[in-house]
Amino acid sequence: MIRSLVVFCACLLAVAVQGQELNCSVVINAEQTGQSNRQVFRTLKTELTEFMNNTTWTDLNVKQQEKIDCSLVIIVSNIDSDYFTASLQVQSSRPVFNSTYTTPILNFNDKQFNFRYTEFQPLNYNPNVFDSNLISVLAFYAYTIIGLDAASYQLNGGEPYFQEATRIVNTAQQQVTEGWSPQSGTQTRFRLNNDLLSPNFRTFSDIMYAYHRNGLDYMADNPREAKQGIAATLELFNQMYASRPNNFLTRVFFDTKAEEVSKMFSSGPQVNVSNLISVLNKVAPTKSTFWQQIKL
Structure with missing residues (x-):
């Protein structure tokens, strides 16, 4: 009975780690708000870290040492009730073979990152449903990070993940436009995703x-x-x-x-x-x- 329980727990653990591809750190900088000591920022940091690292993004079986190192730095400039005005710096890197060096893969500053958040609200990603701008933006970057990492190992290896990010773009466009639509500007999530998949930029x-x-x-x-x-x-x-x-x-x-x-x-x-x-x-x-x- 005890042996069966151990085997069962081991199977659960194997399922739990499957598809958790990211080793993501999150920093919340709220100094501009004058309220940087508020508990809500510490809760937000914890929830976003768990969301990025514990969500199953793909069906890949990823070992701990194979997870992609990345970081999110969220600079909150204003908070009005549950509405956060912010920008987002996204970075990722990967190791270089036969060395201790890690090379940067993405360093992107998203200036159109405004969202609603209530402390302790559940954060769950559903690819077919728009839940919130916060979840959509983070899921978009999760797939973009995974895609660019894959592209650095295999020719056109990132396309399946960029296409998944496109689904997020299309779903989010129906709810909000900032950063998601062609009209949002030339340096946006929409433009990044569109260009990564465009035949014009196969090079x-x-x-x-x-x-x-x-x-x-x-x-x-x-x-x-x-x-x-x-x-x-x-x-x-x-x-x-x-x-x-x-x-x-x-x-x-x-x-x-x-x-x-x-x-x-x-x-x-x-x-x-x-x-x-x-x-x-x-x-x-x-x-x-x-x-x-x-x-x-």
Whole structure:
């Protein structure tokens, strides 16, 4: 009887960890409200952490060490009863093969993150129902984080998760528009999801895969060849620029990777980067201070 109970509990544990892909930390910064000591912010942090980490997002069987490290920094600027005016910084990273280094995968600032929240309200994700803007936004980023992580390991590996995020976009559009509709602006959740799946930006999938799997993951074996491969991969942004100058995905990539690229080509074995620097200054001119640090 005792052995049967142990086996049963073990099975329950196996089911519980299946599909819990994220290792997400949450920070709530409410200093701008002048009410940063309120208990509601501590409760919100706890509930959002549990929501992100305990929700079953996919049918993958993920081991603890395989979970995706990510973080949400919520800056609350105003609170009126149960209505929060806020912005959201989303970050994620993944390990690089044969090293202790972790590379950033996403660093995105969502300035259209306003939501209603009552302390201790249940937070549950139902893909077919709009429950609240808070749940929809967090679920959207959960799938976007998982998708971009998958895209860095397998060519076009992120598409199933980006498509799941599209379902959230479509459902949320029926209730709210801020951040979810084409009219919300050019740097929104809608635009990010739309561009990640657009045939016009297929090159971005090639870049995400080649930069990580054929570049960073190869760095420990042959750093010179890896850097040469990464340089050639980054020059593919020229193709995206030619068809869509100043496109959003290029900005998202370099908001995440500019510092890493600068440091990579400022140390270690030198490679020819004259053409790369020219491309970087053209496709990501706002990051020119980083490109100035690259050694010719």
